[in-house]
Amino acid sequence: MVIVFVFVGLVALAVLAAGHWYVWRRLVRDTTAPSGAARRAGTALFVAAPLLMVAAVGAERSGAPFWLQRTLAWPGFLWMALALYLLLAVLVGEAVRPLLRRALERRDRDGTVPEPAAVPAATVPAGAAPPPAPEEPAPVRPAPSRRLFVSRVVGGAAAAAAVGTVGSGTYGVLRGPAVKRVRVPLAKLPRAAHGYRIAVVSDIHLSPVLGRSFAQRVVDTVNSTRPDLIAVVGDLVDGSVKNLGPAAEPLARLSARHGAFFVTGNHEYFSGAEQWLDEVRELGLHTLENARTELPWFDLAGVNDLQGESQGQGPDFDRALADRDRARACVLMAHQPVQVHESVRHGVDLQLSGHTHGGQLWPGSLLAELANPTVAGLDRYGDTQLYVSRGAGAWGPPTRVGAPSDVTVIELASLQA
DSSP: OHHHHHHHHHHHHHHHHHHHHHHHHHHTGGGSOTTSHHHHHHHHHHHHHHHHHHHHHHHHHHTOOHHHHHHHHHHHHHHHHHHHHHHHHHHHHHHHHHHHHHHHHHHHHHTOOOOOOOOOOOOOOTTOOOOOOOOOOOOOOOOOOHHHHHHHHHHHHHHHHHHHHHHHHHHHHHTOOEEEEEEEEETTOOGGGTTOEEEEEOOOOBOSSSOHHHHHHHHHHHHHTOOSEEEEESOOBSSOHHHHHHHHGGGGGOOOTTOEEEEOOGGGGGSOHHHHHHHHHHTTOEEOSSEEEEOSSEEEEEOOOGGGGGGTOOOOHHHHHTTOOTTSEEEEEOSSGGGHHHHHHTTOSEEEEOOSGGGSBTTHHHHHHHHOSOSSEEEEETTEEEEEOOOSSOSSSSOOBSSOOEEEEEEEEETTO
């Protein structure tokens, strides 16, 4: 098993190195003079930045001192996103490059300037002083070759597109999630519960990058919706209670008529799940660890994340849902959408999930579709409806492209209303 992990790691590093070499070649080598300062600076960037990226991931996974994690996280994780979009932009540039070259060739053919007519030399009268000699023209720097010009135009456009994409996506995360409202009819919901509002929050991912101020923005957004109940469906943190406990403190101000509830996500099991469950309870949230509570008009249940199986704390649907009154509507909190198949077997009416981030960085959504039954939004499986939130934060790069963050207000609707 160790040999397999080493092999996979070496392959990943080789792919990473090859991708960076290709982008360096197009953006640096093909656009700069061999011995110029621009070539040296660009090469230094393409050596240092991927090293910072690997170091940032390693520091987080190894539990390095928190000051070191914070120092490496911003440049390292931002480069992760930037490198992706530089690669995509350069690949698009490969299609543009021959078109631009042909357009320049056509322009040169059609715009040939005729030679000027010869002007006869002036006659100098006898005894007159000769006219002054014309001044020596200033040396003209030779124009760049067509190939170099095309490389600079395409490379500059690719870099600008990548930086703009990552900048916009990062700003979208840091300003906090938007509110999304979804109406979900439930056949078993009584008329008295028509319009009941559940604020669904997932994947906040507090980390060395997203800290206390970000948590406060999420809390303010949730409270502004004035929900009846708050469901925090996992992946709250990427780090230990020791390092991120202060960042999570604003969660104590979550406010809803029937309280705030929490289930684990896979990242809790990378960060000390037992300690975080204790911390969450200290902050006033109710934890549903394979458990169920009866609210006035429906049952609310929660199961542990699948990652908990590695620590003997996996999901237990029988424990959470056994002996319940099947005539009552049941809403289940489960971090991963793939758990919906168990929900169908247990007669759950609505499952609330996260985990996918909606793909977070396009084209990540295409990969997410391969691993999840639903990537984002409301879907139906048998008699069970599944809602998947894109999440409030971000893992790794604090950046989202094509998958904006959200806090979703689920408004339950009674068919009897």
